[in-house]
Amino acid sequence: IMEVCFSISFVANLIIGGNLVLQGKMSLGDFVAFNGYLTMIWIPIVSIGRVVTMFQRGMASFKRLNEIFDVEPQINDGEKMINTPIKGEIYINDLSFSYPGTQTKVLHNINIEIPKGSTLGIIGRSGSGKSTIVNLLLKLYNVERGKILIDGIDINDYQLKTLREGFGYAPQDNFLFSASIRDNITFFKDTYSDDDIIQATQDSCIHEHIVALDDGFDTVIGERGIDLSGGQKQRISIARAIIRNPAILILDDTLSAVDTITETRILKNLERIRKDKTTIIIAHRITAVQNADKIIVLENGRISEEGTYDELLRKRGTFYEIYLEQVDQAS
Ligand code: ADP
Numbered sequence: 001i002m003e004v005c006f007s008i009s010f011v012a013n014l015i016i017g018g019n020l021v022l023q024g025k026m027s028l029g030d031f032v033a034f035n036g037y038l039t040m041i042w043i044p045i046v047s048i049g050r051v052v053t054m055f056q057r058g059m060a061s062f063k064r065l066n067e068i069f070d071v072e073p074q075i076n077d078g079e080k081m082i083n084t085p086i087k088g089e090i091y092i093n094d095l096s097f098s099y100p101g102t103q104t105k106v107l108h109n110i111n112i113e114i115p116k117g118s119t120l121g122i123i124g125r126s127g128s129g130k131s132t133i134v135n136l137l138l139k140l141y142n143v144e145r146g147k148i149l150i151d152g153i154d155i156n157d158y159q160l161k162t163l164r165e166g167f168g169y170a171p172q173d174n175f176l177f178s179a180s181i182r183d184n185i186t187f188f189k190d191t192y193s194d195d196d197i198i199q200a201t202q203d204s205c206i207h208e209h210i211v212a213l214d215d216g217f218d219t220v221i222g223e224r225g226i227d228l229s230g231g232q233k234q235r236i237s238i239a240r241a242i243i244r245n246p247a248i249l250i251l252d253d254t255l256s257a258v259d260t261i262t263e264t265r266i267l268k269n270l271e272r273i274r275k276d277k278t279t280i281i282i283a284h285r286i287t288a289v290q291n292a293d294k295i296i297v298l299e300n301g302r303i304s305e306e307g308t309y310d311e312l313l314r315k316r317g318t319f320y321e322i323y324l325e326q327v328d329q330a331s
Pocket residue numbers: 099102106124125126127128129130131132133
């Protein structure tokens with residue numbers, strides 16, 4: 001409206017002022033001066049209009065942001081606010097679980113003991129509840145008291161930050177930011193040295209690929225940059241999880257898109273770097289859990305078998321069936 005008004009006033013000024021000058025009622029100097037002043041006030045007045053518009057847009061966005069800020073988190077710090085760093089012993093005691101708002105139990109009477117420094121493999125078909133166990137360990141959902149103990153302390157007693165700092169988690173659907181590979185690995189923290197980053201990428205077998213790129217670690221990935229294969233993304237996601245050297249490392253089917261030779265190399269590296277730390281490897285492919293200290297097989301939310309790789313093969317149960325299926329597929 002302001003811009004239209006001003007345009008009209010310029011035209012009016014030309015017609016009326018021009019006529020006054022022609023009639024000799026106004027000097028040409030006054031006319032030119034008036035025109036000059038009109039031009040000078042035009043920009044500030046139009047700016048006021050723009051500021052008002054911007055302010056209104058800002059208020060609308062602020063309202064929407066507040067709706068998010070005002071949401072009360074359903075997952076809170078534990079009552080006792082324990083903040084002793086996690087060492088890595090996990091004890092799951094008769095855990096059953098249904099997702100909030102649903103009636104169906106997705107986990108039934110799960111009992112697992114994972115001593116500090118050991119590796120647990122979890123095998124199971126899609127939908128058997130593997131990720132649900134991890135979601136509960138990370139306290140993404142509330143769990144009843146006494147069901148999950150970490151270092152002998154109920155998960156509900158920990159300060160949320162302390163609890164989550166104890167975990168390094170490479171999820172199934174790894175999320176990479178449209179940023180440099182370096183930032184994706186360090187999660188935008190500048191506390192890691194170049195050596196830390198190199199070590200983590202070597203251990204996750206992605207270092208050679210990164211240095212072969214023109215911009216190396218500064219290569220931007222995602223929408224604004226280059227596209228990576230599923231296996232490369234998974235290895236970056238593993239590097240992100242292991243660079244923190246967490247007490248408990250969880251790989252949730254993070255080796256599925258990696259070829260078997262690289263998978264073996266990564267697992268060997270993990271064995272070396274995680275000697276006294278706890279590791280949980282969830283996998284579809286049983287080669288990923290071959291060297292785990294213990295493997296559990298989940299079926300419809302229940303542990304159907306558990307033991308070492310050799311013990312489970314000897315049992316000739318579900319694990320053996322999955323083994324045969326995968327050997328068939330491979331040959
Ligand atoms: P897996 O990791 O073995 O593929 P999940 O733990 O993801 O299995 O899923 C176990 C079961 O829980 C499935 O039946 C799935 O549909 C259900 N489920 C998973 N996530 C949710 C959710 N957020 N809300 C309701 N049900 C869920």
